[in-house]
Amino acid sequence: MLQRKQTLWMFLALVCGILTFRFAFYSGNVTVGANGHEFRELRAWPTYVNGASGSILILIVTIVLIVGIGYNIFNYKARTKQFWITIGLFVISLINILLYWRASGPPAYVEGTYNLSALLTIAIPVLLVMAARGIRKDDKLVKSADRLR
Numbered sequence: 490m491l492q493r494k495q496t497l498w499m500f501l502a503l504v505c506g507i508l509t510f511r512f513a514f515y516s517g518n519v520t521v522g523a524n525g526h527e528f529r530e531l532r533a534w535p536t537y538v539n540g541a542s543g544s545i546l547i548l549i550v551t552i553v554l555i556v557g558i559g560y561n562i563f564n565y566k567a568r569t570k571q572f573w574i575t576i577g578l579f580v581i582s583l584i585n586i587l588l589y590w591r592a593s594g595p596p597a598y599v600e601g602t603y604n605l606s607a608l609l610t611i612a613i614p615v616l617l618v619m620a621a622r623g624i625r626k627d628d629k630l631v632k633s634a635d636r637l638r
Contacts, residue, residue: 495623499562499575502582502616505609506555509533514610515593517601530604531593544592550585554578554613568628575621582614 513530521527529536533551535544557578564571589610593601 493623493627495571495575495620495627496562496565498616498620498623499558502613502620503555503558503562505612505616506551506558508606508609509551512606512609513604514589514607515598515601515603517593517598519597520599526599529598531589531598544588547585547588547592550581550588554581554585557581558617568624568631572621572624572628575617575624579614579617579621582610582617586610586614 510533513532515531516528518526519529531544533547535548557574561571561574561578564574589607593603
C-alpha cells in the first residue's frame with residue numbers, strides 16, 4: 490500500500506507525455522511541390538497540411554505511453570506488476586524517441602533543428618527509471634518489514 494515518490498515521477502512523466510501534443514519535437518523546412526519549402530513542426534499529434542501527414546505511429550505510441558502511465562499510477566497495490574509495467578513503458582518511451590528521431594530526418598525535412606521542448610520526450614524514460622527505482626525500494630522495504638514480523 491506504499492505510494493510515495495514513484496507516483497510523483499510517474500505523474501511528471503504523464504505530464505511530459507501530454508505536453509508532447511502541444512510542443513514540437515523538431516521544426517524545419519519540408520519540400521512542397523517542385524521547388525517550394527514550407528516550415529513545419531513535428532509533434533505527437535499529426536498535422537495534415539497540403540496532403541502531407543505526420544506520423545500516425547508516433548501518435549499511437551504516445552497514446553499507449555500516456556494511458557499506460559496513467560494506469561500504472563493507480564496500480565500501486567501490486568508493486569511487482571507495477572514495476573514490470575514501468576519497465577515496459579520505459580521500452581515504449583525509447584521506441585517513441587526513436588520514432589521521433591527517424592521522422593525528423595530526410596527525406597521529409599530538408600533542414601531544421603531540434604526544439605528545446607524535445608527534452609519533454611527525452612525526460613519520460615528518465616522519469617520512468619526513477620519511478621522504477623522507487624517501486625523497487627518500496628518492495629524491498631515491505632519485504633524487510635515482513636521478515637521482522
